[in-house]
Amino acid sequence: MNICDLGKIQGDMLLFGGIYSNLAALNAFIMAAQEYSIPPENCICTGDIVAFCADAAACVDKMCDFACPVIAGNCEVQLANDAQDCGCGYSEGSECSILSDGWYSHAIRQINDTHKQWMSNLPDRITFVHNAKRYGVVHGAASDISRFIWPVVTDEVILSEIALLEAQIGKVDVVIAGHTGIPMSRNIGTKSWINTGAIGMPSNNGRSLTGYGYLNENSIKIIDLPYDINASVQAMEQAGLTQGYEKTLSTGYWPSQDNLPVELHR
Numbered sequence: 001m002n003i004c005d006l007g008k009i010q011g012d013m014l015l016f017g018g019i020y021s022n023l024a025a026l027n028a029f030i031m032a033a034q035e036y037s038i039p040p041e042n043c044i045c046t047g048d049i050v051a052f053c054a055d056a057a058a059c060v061d062k063m064c065d066f067a068c069p070v071i072a073g074n075c076e077v078q079l080a081n082d083a084q085d086c087g088c089g090y091s092e093g094s095e096c097s098i099l100s101d102g103w104y105s106h107a108i109r110q111i112n113d114t115h116k117q118w119m120s121n122l123p124d125r126i127t128f129v130h131n132a133k134r135y136g137v138v139h140g141a142a143s144d145i146s147r148f149i150w151p152v153v154t155d156e157v158i159l160s161e162i163a164l165l166e167a168q169i170g171k172v173d174v175v176i177a178g179h180t181g182i183p184m185s186r187n188i189g190t191k192s193w194i195n196t197g198a199i200g201m202p203s204n205n206g207r208s209l210t211g212y213g214y215l216n217e218n219s220i221k222i223i224d225l226p227y228d229i230n231a232s233v234q235a236m237e238q239a240g241l242t243q244g245y246e247k248t249l250s251t252g253y254w255p256s257q258d259n260l261p262v263e264l265h266r
Contacts, residue, residue, distance in 0.1 A: 001168060002122075003127065004069065004071075004123035005126075006069060006126060007128065007129065008129045009129065009130050013038065013042045013130060014032075014215070015176055015214075015220065017178035017197075018179075018198020018199060019045070019049045019063070019199055019200045020048060020049075020199075021049070021051055021052065021053040021055050021107065021200065022052075022201070022232050023054075023235070024227045024228040024232045025210060025225060025232065027227070028228070030062070032223075032225065036214075041069070043068040044068065045068060046138075046178030046179070047070065047071045047074070047178050048073035048075050048139070049073065049076060050075045050107045051107070051201075052200070053236055053245070054106070056111055057110040071123055071124070071125070071138070072123065074088060074140065075104075076119040076122055077145060079116060080116045080117075081120075082116075084104075087145075087146055088146055099244065099255065125137065125169050127169055134170075134172050134173050135174045136174070137175075138165060139177070140180075142161050148179060148180050149184075150260070151186075151195075152263045152264065158191075162191050162193065173191065174191075174192045175192070175193045176213075177193065181197060182204065183222050196212055196220070197212075198210060199212055201245070201249070202248060203252075204252070204254045208249060208250055209224045212225055233250065244256070254266075
């Protein structure tokens, strides 16, 4: 396991993930970081730079240039290993699985060997200390990079994942996770599990805006990310990625919900 310890980080931080090949959203996020005067070393990405949208290569290039800490998402692991699917663990024959074939095939055609080499060196875990709290960063969960920890899971599920993570990296106060694309915050006793959602795709909530986390000395809050949605939609249409995710950028609803718990269907 590749563990990256960032040590003690001073100042405010931005936590984000799920770029999903959405270049306009990534550009807007980087601009927001600059407007906040938060340096790249204080921005942490929970992975899945590449996914549903049109600009996989451009987003990887942009992230390499931005040079913030990035944890490996399942999409990066799969692409680095020349795998033929995204590794999300979708049930075979499900609508999510069928739709993923389209965007993942598009990503494979864009990603080159230099990108794959960079992805192969991304850490599996990131740790840091901020305001006297120790943080652990995973993509999906400690037990599986592709495990979906939805907002409706039980406290017991989260506590078991935190215990496993602590066996891997030592004691933590807060876990930062990604993968689901849906924001959540759960405090259980002295432990917290936080997912800031995705910047590249709405959270299946009927809102087109995406978001990221702003961590200061007191709390983490989710900040809306306005970006040029039309540019992203047009890029997807021009690339032939018209499976429904291009509509999601505007409607805020996912084209398939068969991977979601029933409580989260919309």
